[in-house]
Amino acid sequence: MARRPRIEFAGAVYHVMSRGNRGEAVFHNDDDRRHFLHCLDETCERTGWKIHAYILMVNHYHFLLETPEPNLVVGMKWLQGTYTQRFNRRHGLHGHLFQGRYKTLVIDAEEPGYFLVVSSYIHLNPVRTGLVRSGESLEQYRWSSYPSYLIPPGKRANWLCVDRVLGELGVHRNNRGGRQAYKEYVEGLAKKYCDIVGRKDLDGEWKLLRRGWYWGRESFREKVLAVLDGVMDGKERETYQGEELRAHDEAEADRILHVGLRVLQLKEQDLMRMAKGATEKQVLAWWLRKRTVVSRKWISQRLKMGDVSRVTRAMSVVNAKDKDDSILSLKKRLGDGS
DSSP states (O other): OOBOOOOOOTTEEEEEEEEBGGGOOSOSSHHHHHHHHHHHHHHHHHHOOEEEEEEEOSSEEEEEEEESSSOHHHHHHHHHHHHHHHHHHHHTOOSOOBOSSOEEEEEOTTSTTHHHHHHHHHHTHHHHTTSSOTTSOGGGOOSBSHHHHTSOGGGSOTTBOOHHHHHHTTOOTTOHHHHHHHHHHHHHHHHHHTSHHHHHHHHHHHHHHHHOSEESOHHHHHHHHHHHHHHHTTSOGGGBOSHHHHHHHHHHHHHHHHHHHHHTTOOHHHHHHSOTTOHHHHHHHHHHHHHOOOOHHHHHHHTTOOSTHHHHHHHHHHHOTTOOHHHHHHHHHHHHHO
């Protein structure tokens, strides 16, 4: 079965979310939650992970997780596998506990503000699900890192790191006033979420956290795609799926297109002035279709060919037995340039 490629590198930061199999509960009671946190403690000890925020809901959990070493996969395998074994043993069950593969969003750790947004998204889960209602404090929900943000450092788990989040708010983790400032910030967001207009604004801000595969600047995207090159090297592409794979494919196609343009002595702006069905565009479309897995739509848009049917026609024209000498010449040049 096709799976999403895992992106790992030293110092990577992720928003991790995992649900119960078939949406069922992964925590039946508070003892289960305590056992899970104990497993998390063991995992952090083994891997060196830093947890910047977490929450345990009924049928899923969230982490804002930093991996000083590139060990997300091995750590998650140990965490979920160990917790599942212990959970099944306690409850007299067997089989899978979690639904498929956990979801990850890799985050640009150098971009200010991201830690604060992701941590608040995680901490506000009880508000979004109605476990904490309007006028109630989030502190009453115990199975979150939020209450730990509001206590002195010596009382927190040693793997919970609050300084980065508080730093983005402009406060110090050891300062009582700083902890109060974070409380006012999060409780203010909770109050805002209970307002229809405020909820719409926050949901818009959080949209990428729910559906994206990375969050960061264009330079960060390029870094992550370079990591994906290493993941894909020597492996069958068909064994992977997901938005990050499509982004990788499109980046590779863009690189190949620039090679083709250089060989044909064309520039990007030339594509705008050329006819949609220009011979050069037809041959470039054929070349991209042979060397990449991007869609006809992507090719038609990048080559300014208009309707995607022109890409299909280009394949027929360039592959025809009676193609003219100009096509033969361009194909030969591209063959030399590939």
